[in-house]
Amino acid sequence: MKSPRSDIPQGTLDLLILRVVALGPIHGYAIAQRLQQVSRDVLQVQQGSLYPALHRLENKNLLVAEWGPSDTGRDAKFYRLTARGRAQLKTETASWSRLTEAIGLVLRDPAAGDQS
Amino acid sequence: MTWWRRLAGRSRLEIELDAELRDHMARLAADHERAGLTPDEARRLARLSFGGADPIKEACRDVRGTRWLEDIVRDLRLAVRALSASRSFTTIALLVLALSIGASTAIFSVVDAVVLQALPFDEADRLVAIGETSLKRNNMGVVAPQNFLDWKARQDVFTDMAAVAWGGLTLKAQDGQEPETLFGRQVTASFFTVLRTPPIIGRLFTVDNEVDGNARVALISYGLWQRRFGGALDVIGKPLPGQRGDVEIVGVMPRGFSYPVGARDVTDVWMPLVIPPDGRVRGHNYAYYLDVIARLRDGISIERAQARLDQIEAGMAVETPSWFEDRGVRVESMHTFVTGYARTWMLLLLGAVGCVLLIAIVNLATLTLVRATSRGRELGIRSALGASRWDLARGLLIESLVLSLAGAGLGVVVAWAGVDILRSAMPAAIPRVANIAISFRVLSATIVTALVTGLACGLAPVLQFSRRTPAPSLHERGRANTAGAERQRLRTILVTTEVALAVILLVGSGLFLTSFARVAAVDLGLDAHDVLTLRIRPLVGPRELQGALQQNRARLTEVLDRVRTIPGVQVASVLDGGLPFRGDLKTADLSIPGRTLPPAFQEIDRNQISPDYFKALHVPLRQGRLFADSDHDGGEPVVIFNDEAARALFPNENAIGQIVNLDGPRRIVGIVGNIRHGGPESDLRREAFVPLAQSRVLGGTLVVRTSQPLSAVLPSIKAAIWTQFPDLALPDISTLDHYLDSMTAQRRVSMLLIGMFGLLGLCIAAVGIYGVMAYVVTQRTQEIGIRMALGAVPATILWSVLQRASRQLLGGLALGLAGAWWLGGLVGDFLFRVGPHDALVYLGATGVLAVVGLLAALLPARRAAGINPIITLRSE
Numbered sequence: 001m002k003s004p005r006s007d008i009p010q011g012t013l014d015l016l017i018l019r020v021v022a023l024g025p026i027h028g029y030a031i032a033q034r035l036q037q038v039s040r041d042v043l044q045v046q047q048g049s050l051y052p053a054l055h056r057l058e059n060k061n062l063l064v065a066e067w068g069p070s071d072t073g074r075d076a077k078f079y080r081l082t083a084r085g086r087a088q089l090k091t092e093t094a095s096w097s098r099l100t101e102a103i104g105l106v107l108r109d110p111a112a113g114d115q116s
Numbered sequence: 117m118t119w120w121r122r123l124a125g126r127s128r129l130e131i132e133l134d135a136e137l138r139d140h141m142a143r144l145a146a147d148h149e150r151a152g153l154t155p156d157e158a159r160r161l162a163r164l165s166f167g168g169a170d171p172i173k174e175a176c177r178d179v180r181g182t183r184w185l186e187d188i189v190r191d192l193r194l195a196v197r198a199l200s201a202s203r204s205f206t207t208i209a210l211l212v213l214a215l216s217i218g219a220s221t222a223i224f225s226v227v228d229a230v231v232l233q234a235l236p237f238d239e240a241d242r243l244v245a246i247g248e249t250s251l252k253r254n255n256m257g258v259v260a261p262q263n264f265l266d267w268k269a270r271q272d273v274f275t276d277m278a279a280v281a282w283g284g285l286t287l288k289a290q291d292g293q294e295p296e297t298l299f300g301r302q303v304t305a306s307f308f309t310v311l312r313t314p315p316i317i318g319r320l321f322t323v324d325n326e327v328d329g330n331a332r333v334a335l336i337s338y339g340l341w342q343r344r345f346g347g348a349l350d351v352i353g354k355p356l357p358g359q360r361g362d363v364e365i366v367g368v369m370p371r372g373f374s375y376p377v378g379a380r381d382v383t384d385v386w387m388p389l390v391i392p393p394d395g396r397v398r399g400h401n402y403a404y405y406l407d408v409i410a411r412l413r414d415g416i417s418i419e420r421a422q423a424r425l426d427q428i429e430a431g432m433a434v435e436t437p438s439w440f441e442d443r444g445v446r447v448e449s450m451h452t453f454v455t456g457y458a459r460t461w462m463l464l465l466l467g468a469v470g471c472v473l474l475i476a477i478v479n480l481a482t483l484t485l486v487r488a489t490s491r492g493r494e495l496g497i498r499s500a501l502g503a504s505r506w507d508l509a510r511g512l513l514i515e516s517l518v519l520s521l522a523g524a525g526l527g528v529v530v531a532w533a534g535v536d537i538l539r540s541a542m543p544a545a546i547p548r549v550a551n552i553a554i555s556f557r558v559l560s561a562t563i564v565t566a567l568v569t570g571l572a573c574g575l576a577p578v579l580q581f582s583r584r585t586p587a588p589s590l591h592e593r594g595r596a597n598t599a600g601a602e603r604q605r606l607r608t609i610l611v612t613t614e615v616a617l618a619v620i621l622l623v624g625s626g627l628f629l630t631s632f633a634r635v636a637a638v639d640l641g642l643d644a645h646d647v648l649t650l651r652i653r654p655l656v657g658p659r660e661l662q663g664a665l666q667q668n669r670a671r672l673t674e675v676l677d678r679v680r681t682i683p684g685v686q687v688a689s690v691l692d693g694g695l696p697f698r699g700d701l702k703t704a705d706l707s708i709p710g711r712t713l714p715p716a717f718q719e720i721d722r723n724q725i726s727p728d729y730f731k732a733l734h735v736p737l738r739q740g741r742l743f744a745d746s747d748h749d750g751g752e753p754v755v756i757f758n759d760e761a762a763r764a765l766f767p768n769e770n771a772i773g774q775i776v777n778l779d780g781p782r783r784i785v786g787i788v789g790n791i792r793h794g795g796p797e798s799d800l801r802r803e804a805f806v807p808l809a810q811s812r813v814l815g816g817t818l819v820v821r822t823s824q825p826l827s828a829v830l831p832s833i834k835a836a837i838w839t840q841f842p843d844l845a846l847p848d849i850s851t852l853d854h855y856l857d858s859m860t861a862q863r864r865v866s867m868l869l870i871g872m873f874g875l876l877g878l879c880i881a882a883v884g885i886y887g888v889m890a891y892v893v894t895q896r897t898q899e900i901g902i903r904m905a906l907g908a909v910p911a912t913i914l915w916s917v918l919q920r921a922s923r924q925l926l927g928g929l930a931l932g933l934a935g936a937w938w939l940g941g942l943v944g945d946f947l948f949r950v951g952p953h954d955a956l957v958y959l960g961a962t963g964v965l966a967v968v969g970l971l972a973a974l975l976p977a978r979r980a981a982g983i984n985p986i987i988t989l990r991s992e
Contacts, residue, residue, distance in 0.1 A: 001150060029143040047140060047166060051133075052175040059179060067132075072143065077136045 013045065013053050015096060018081065018089040021063060025078040027070065028054060054079060062088050126782025128187070137169050147256035149218045187507075188447065188514065195515035205487055206519070208887075209480055215521020216476035217565060219873065223469040225535055225558040226418060226542070227462045229551035231455045235377055238312040239411075244418060245453035246277070246408040249444040255454065256446055261395035262439070263432070268409070273421040274410035278307035280375070281406055285334065285385045286655065286845040288357045294843040295359070298340065300385035301375065307386070308335075310411045311375065317538075318352040318367030323625065323664040325388040333388065334363045338371040356385070359843060360655050363387065377454050377548060387391065394854050398436045409450060422447040436985055458546045461862065464943060465869055468624060472873045472880075473565070475617045479884040482572040482610040484516060486891040488577030489603055489857040509578040515576030524566030528554065531562075543861035543969045576606065589962020607877025608924055611888050616935060618881035619965055623936035624943065626957035631948040632867035638796035641789050641891040642696060643734035644852040648826055649695060650818040650833065651848035653843050655738070665812045671840040672808070672816055676726060678836035685825030685833075687732040690808060692816035693723030696791050697855035706804070708765065720761060721793070721803040722778065724811040730788055732821045733852075740772045740786035749811035755782040761802035778804055779811075795859035797948055817848075865945065878968055885928055886972040889921050893976040901988030917980050921973030929962055936961070 020031050020038075031054075032045050057063040062085035070076035081089065141162050148158035167713055177183060199206045234240050247256040261279070268277045283302035289295045308320050321333050334356060345351045355362035363385075374383060395403065412421060425445045448456070488495075495508055503511075504955060539552045652672065656664045672690050678689040693703035696872035704722035707713060723729075728745040730736075738759055747754050755778055762771035762784075774784045808816075817835075822829050834846060851957045856866075893900075898914055940952035950957065 027139070029140045047137075048172050048175060051137065051140075051172055052179050055133075055176045056179040059181065070139075072139075074139060074142070075135075076139050077132065094843070 012096070013049060014057060015089070015092045016043070017050075017053055017057060018062065018092065019083055021079050021081050022086065025066070025068070025080040027076040027078050029076075031079070039104055048095075057085070061085075126182070129180070134169075137172060141166050141169075161877055165697050182798065187510070191514040192518065193512050195518045198515055199519060202487065205483060208883055209483060210518055210523050210526060212476050212479055212883065213520060213569070214526035214530055215876055216473045217524045217562060217569075217878070218529030218534060219876065220469045220473045221526075221527055221531035221554065221562045221563065221627060222534035222538055223465050223559060223869070224561055225531065225554050226538055226552050227466050227556065228558055228561075229553065230458050230546055230548050231462045233548070233551065235451055235454065236372060237627055240450065242412045243310070243450035244274075244410050244412060244421065244447050244773055245450050246410060247446050247448075247453075248404060249446045251442050251444045254444075254446075255449065256456070258404045259408045260402060260404045260439075261391040261406060262398050263429075263445075264406050264408050265391070265396060267425060267428060267445075268434055270411075270431070273413055273416045273424045275413050276280060276306045276310050277408060277410040278304045278310045279389055279391075279406040279408050280304075280307060281389055283383045283387055283389075284847075285356065285387065286359045287580050288359050289843055295843055296772040297845040297847040298384040299381045300334075300387060301383055302389040304389050304411040307375075307409070310409055312411075313373055315367030315368065316370045317349065318365070319364055321388050322605055326390055328390055328392075331386040331388040331390045332358075332361060332363045332855075333366045335367045335369055335386045336365055337369055337384045338373070339382060341368045359845070360657060360963040370740075380929065381549075396441055397908065402439075404738045411723075413908070418447055418449060438701060454547050457460065461866070461946065464946060465866070468621065468870050468873045469668065470615055471621050471624075472877050475567075475614055475621070475877045475880050477569050477572055478610050478614045478617070479880045479887075480516075480520075480569065481576045482607060482614065482884050483608060484573045485603070485610065486887055488512065490891065490894070512578050513571065518568035520566045520570030520573065523569075524562055527566075528562060538865075541861070541865050543865065544858050546862075547727060576610075600930045607888055608927075612931060614881045614884045615925055615965065615969065616932035618877040619929055619932025619961055620873045620936045620939060621870075621877035622965055623933075623940070623958055624962035625871045626961050627865045627940070627943065627947055627950060627952065627954065628870045630950040630954065630957055631946070632863055634949040635796045635863055638792060640696075640796060640856075641791040644697070644856045646822055647835070648818075648820045648822055648829070649698075649848075649852055649855075650820075650837070650846055651695075651815070652690075652818060652837060652844065652846075653848075655843055656814055664814055668814050669808065669812065671814065673726070675818070675836050675840050678839065679818065679820060679833055682829055682832040682836070684822050686823050687728050687821040689726045689729040689732040689819045690730055690816045691723055691725050691817060691939055692808070692811070692813040693725070694721055695817050695819070695855075697795055697852060697859050699794065699859075700794070701801075704778055704804075709775060709777065709781070711944035713765070717765060717802070720778065723799050723805045724805060724808050724813055725805050725815070726808045728880045729805070729819060730976075732819050733791075735791060736789040738787045738789055739770075741785070742786055742788075743805075744805045745809075747807040751810075753780060753782040753810055754785045754807065756786040756788055756805040757784055758788050758801075758803040758805075759790045760800040761804060764802055776804075778806065782806070794854065819852075863948070881965070882968050882972040885921060885924070885969050887977060888924075888975045890979075892920065893917060893980040897983060898979070899987055900983050901985040905985040905989065906982060913983070914977045914981040917977035918970065918973055921970065921977070923972075925966060925969040929965060932965075933958060933962065 009026075014108065016035055017031060020034050026034070028050060031107055032047070032050055035043050035045050054063065054065075055071050058065055058079070063079045064082055065077050065079050067075045068080075144166060145158045145162035148157055148161050153161065177186075195464045235243065237243060245256070246259070246267070247601060248259050249255055249257055259279070264277070264279045271277065281302045284297045284300050284659060286295060304326060305321055305323050308314065314320065316338070317333055318335070320335065325331055325333055336351075336356070341347055341351060345354070351365055351368065355366050356365060369386070375386075376383065389406075410421075412418070422445075427445055429443075429445045430441065433443075452459075499505075499508060535552060535554055539549060542549045542552075572653075652675070654664065654668065676688055676690055679685055694700070701721050702723070703719045706718055706720040725743070727745065727747070739762075740756070743754070743756065755776065757765070757771055765771070765776075771784050771787060775781050776784065781793065788805070791803070793801050793803070818833070821827070830849070837844060837846065871900055900908075904910075904913065910921055936958065944952045
């Protein structure tokens with residue numbers, strides 16, 4: 001086994017997808033690969049979660065999809081952000097940072113960390 | 117994408133989804149290949165790590181948000197398939213639903229139009245009607261003008277009060293058209309402000325028009341405006357050619373304005389009400405003929421208005437006590453005034469049809485339950501294959517909803533056909549009959565009914581099924597086992613309810629049928645068949661009165677002589693007084709020399725007749741003689757009494773030869789049989805008959821017995837009348853039969869409808885019993901087979917099935933009889949010469965239901981008895 005893997009916390013998959021798609025049109029398989037690579041194999045997204053999430057975002061008009069030629073020669077479904085998706089990414093990123101920072105503050109609280 | 121576009125483009129989405137996942141898998145395999153695997157291995161590994169594509173697809177479909185709709189569409193398709201698979205169940209269920217929902221819809225459309233709809237006036241709930249009452253009878257009666265004027269002058273609870281009197285307008289013959297009488301009302305100018313309805317064109321008339329000489333103005337209805345004037349805008353100021361002079365049209369009322377509200381005879385003209393001088397003083401002219409309406413002031417309740425008017429009336433009674441013996445005043449809402457008469461009857465019909473509907477629902481629930489139980493295996497398999505309880509329950513509910521909505525659809529067709537029949541069958545006295553229609557409101561009620569029915573019927577098996585785990589139902593091999601005790605109990609309750617409701621309906625039908633039979637059996641005292649009646653009512657102005665009184669009798673006699681010679685006329689006579697079954701009477705003061713009569717006897721119905729009147733109506737002579745041609749002005753004044761008058765006034769002596777004062781002294785020369793004047797259900801009246809030749813009359817009613825159809829003799833009779841009364845409109849031409857029919861119309865409609873509902877209820881209940889027993893027999897086939905193999909004889913089997921059916925029947929009968937007994941008290945007022953607890957009717961209903969119920973059970977019982985044990989046991 002490689003390095004330990006983590007399940008993606010509930011509700012953050014959408015944010016991660018938005019982040020990856022923000023870089024430019026990309027198909028589902030590449031999204032999964034990219035998430036894995038960038039997280040140094042920590043985050044593994046299962047197809048069973050990825051595609052429903054993609055479709056959900058598409059239905060919410062945060063993503064649009066288009067079929068286009070790909071490196072394999074076959075057409076693939078490329079996702080890109082909509083203006084709404086971009087705005088959503090911005091607010092979600094900000095709130096995620098705030099949240100992790102706050103959680104970090106609590107975890108680093110010397111008064112609470114005495115026992116260890 | 118909006119959800120409906122996702123739904124519409126479903127097949128494209130599916131293809132894309134499939135392609136997308138395939139693409140993913142291909143890329144995965146390609147990566148594995150690059151890592152050094154053979155293509156086959158790479159593909160295998162990709163498939164393995166990818167997992168099943170179907171769960172992913174399912175998850176993707178779920179996020180589309182159209183899943184529920186797709187499920188429902190699939191359930192609908194399944195429901196239709198399941199329903200068409202069990203054809204006999206579906207047919208019976210649809211039939212039951214179509215008839216019961218159809219009947220309910222039709223009756224509800226009548227009740228809605230007649231009773232429930234608000235009156236078509238602004239703030240109609242503030243409108244009241246005010247009537248005079250007899251304190252003894254507490255009825256809502258018409259008002260004397262003197263009282264109306266005093267109330268109006270003294271009251272402070274209404275914004276205004278208005279009086280309405282009957283007043284037609286007879287138009288002259290024009291352009292070859294026969295003279296025409298328009299239905300109309302004479303109204304005070306305040307009438308339109310009370311109702312808050314201005315004319316659409318022209319103006320209202322004013323108080324200034326309420327005097328003789330200024331009153332020849334009219335507001336006309338929208339209908340008349342369109343019909344006679346083609347909706348021309350210059351109609352204002354034009355004359356209506358009335359027979360007593362032209363009437364100027366001053367305005368046109370808006371479309372849909374009608375008063376009296378919803379009367380069958382559409383009112384076309386409203387003219388000023390002129391109260392004559394003797395109607396303004398409290399002399400000896402007691403004429404009660406006004407309807408009074410008013411609008412309550414803001415903040416004043418009906419009770420408060422009533423109290424105030426009571427107070428005013430008490431004050432008036434102090435001033436002229438003779439006017440207020442036994443008189444009171446009553447204020448009621450205009451809605452009650454318009455619908456009051458019909459309300460209870462309508463509620464009764466609604467109750468009866470509601471009972472039918474309830475039986476149908478219970479019946480359907482029973483059948484659905486039976487069907488679901490025998491489908492336990494199918495449901496068990498579906499559940500084992502992964503259908504959730506919600507899936508199964510939804511399926512069952514949708515199936516039941518599909519059924520009930522389809523039934524309601526058919527029911528609307530039934531109702532649509534029935535409503536026309538109902539409308540024309542309604543008695544003329546029922547208000548707003550013209551409004552009866554399957555309106556949006558009625559349709560909504562029908563749809564709600566269907567949904568409730570569907571849910572109620574679908575719920576029973578759902579409750580039962582969702583409590584079960586799939587395993588036992590798979591185990592239960594469809595038919596081999598007997599049903600669980602709990603299910604049996606529910607079924608028994610449903611069948612018992614059905615039978616009980618059917619008993620109630622049957623008892624009701626019995627009571628109404630008996631009433632109708634008793635009404636039909638009443639001796640009316642005359643033969644109403646083949647009698648034609650025409651009212652001759654010449655218009656006579658006050659100045660022409662003396663001349664008319666001297667001439668019109670001779671003219672009537674001349675008409676009579678001419679009519680007699682018309683082929684097809686058997687007997688011709690004329691009457692001025694109360695025509696039987698027409699609802700009108702003329703009374704006169706009566707006294708007997710040397711005696712004081714009790715007040716009630718000081719009045720008698722007076723009919724002025726030509727000698728052949730009794731012959732025309734086949735009224736029998738009991739004693740003495742009929743009138744002869746010699747009974748004229750020169751001879752001794754004579755009178756004929758009916759039995760009732762003779763018996764009441766001369767209880768212990770022979771009436772013949774006695775002298776009474778009725779327009780002067782007259783000798784009683786004959787006694788004739790009683791006529792049920794007000795129809796079969798009316799009380800007998802004291803009647804006196806005076807020869808026409810000894811009376812002064814202005815007009816009368818021709819009463820002609822014919823031997824040929826009406827159309828054959830009518831033109832000649834009309835021509836005969838017009839020789840003496842040129843230009844006379846003849847609006848009241850009818851056969852006596854027709855008047856009698858309209859008097860018994862309500863009873864006939866009640867009898868037919870409730871009888872029909874009873875029959876329907878009986879049939880539905882029989883279907884229910886049959887369905888349940890047939891199911892029970894099917895379930896017990898194996899058990900019965902074993903029993904027979906062990907030596908039971910067919911008769912025993914037959915008996916055991918029948919026994920079981922009769923247990924359910926007996927419970928239902930007992931419950932139903934108790935219910936009918938309790939409800940019977942409510943319909944007492946609608947019955948005629950039969951008590952609401954008539955033993956024969958109850959026995960009859962019980963008997964009919966018991967026989968029909970057992971017959972329904974006999975079919976499956978015979979099948980059970982015919983079971984061949986060998987075949988049955990082998991089939992397992």
